[in-house]
Amino acid sequence: MYFLLLKYQPCSRNSQVIHAGIYYPQDSLKTALCLRGRRLTYNYCRKHNVLYKKIGKLILARTKDERDYLEKLYGKCQGMNADEGLRRAVMFGHMEGRDGDLAPLRMMDQSETLALEPHLSPAIRSSLFSAETGIVDSHAFIASLETSINSSKNGEIVYSTRVVRIDPAHDNSRGWVA
Numbered sequence: 001m002y003f004l005l006l007k008y009q010p011c012s013r014n015s016q017v018i019h020a021g022i023y024y025p026q027d028s029l030k031t032a033l034c035l036r037g038r039r040l041t042y043n044y045c046r047k048h049n050v051l052y053k054k055i056g057k058l059i060l061a062r063t064k065d066e067r068d069y070l071e072k073l074y075g076k077c078q079g080m081n082a083d084e085g086l087r088r089a090v091m092f093g094h095m096e097g098r099d100g101d102l103a104p105l106r107m108m109d110q111s112e113t114l115a116l117e118p119h120l121s122p123a124i125r126s127s128l129f130s131a132e133t134g135i136v137d138s139h140a141f142i143a144s145l146e147t148s149i150n151s152s153k154n155g156e157i158v159y160s161t162r163v164v165r166i167d168p169a170h171d172n173s174r175g176w177v178a
Contacts, residue, residue, distance in 0.1 A: 018042065018052065018134040022073065022103050026080050032089040035080075035102050038132060039090065045136060048144045057133035058108075058117060061126045070107065070128045077103035104131050 018041050021034030045052040061067040080086055081101040090102055106129045113127040114120055149155040 016135050016138045018054075018132075018136055020057070020103060020130040020132045022077050022080075022105065022130060026076060026083060026086065031080070032086060035086075035090040041136065041141075042134070044144075045141065048148070050141050050144050051137040052134055054132065054134040057130045058113065059128040059130065060113070060120070060124050061128075062121075062123050063125070067126050070126060074105055074107055074128055077101075077105045105129065106131070 018038055019034055021031055021038055024031040024034065042052065042054075044050065059070060059073070061070050080103045083102075087102060108116070108127045108129055110122075110125050113124055114122070116129070146157060149157055
């Protein structure tokens with residue numbers, strides 16, 4: 001039995017952003033879940049015709065200190081891309097889709113940045129481009145999840161319920177039971 005726990009009007013405060021997962025510590029569960037969730041979200045949206053778009057994100061630097069921060073973030077993400085343990089955690093042990101980086105980023109100098117976004121201030125010295133950041137119609141996404149669960153007969157949707165415990169399913173399903 002699978003559960004999706006929703007509150008009334010589940011997405012009224014949702015930012016509708018599909019995050020790239022680049023800011024958290026490399027060895028944290030939050031990083032693995034964010035990277036895995038991003039991958040699953042894009043796959044689900046494609047399969048179920050939920051509107052989404054990979055719009056990317058520019059992280060801008062105006063000062064040397066900000067540029068140094070971007071270089072450090074870029075280096076960390078290069079480490080994430082090479083981390084086989086993190087890749088296994090993101091893929092849940094399945095190594096399909098192995099060719100792509102977990103956190104694809106590109107350092108851009110001032111001319112590249114202004115060519116991409118010409119209305120930015122010329123004070124911008126450089127940027128880091130995150131191609132995997134996107135947006136999703138979160139209301140359509142939740143409606144699609146509800147439809148999928150209701151039609152599958154393998155789950156139950158429970159509204160406005162407090163979760164007090166979640167245990168692994170013992171039926172070899174990789175699922176969870178609340």
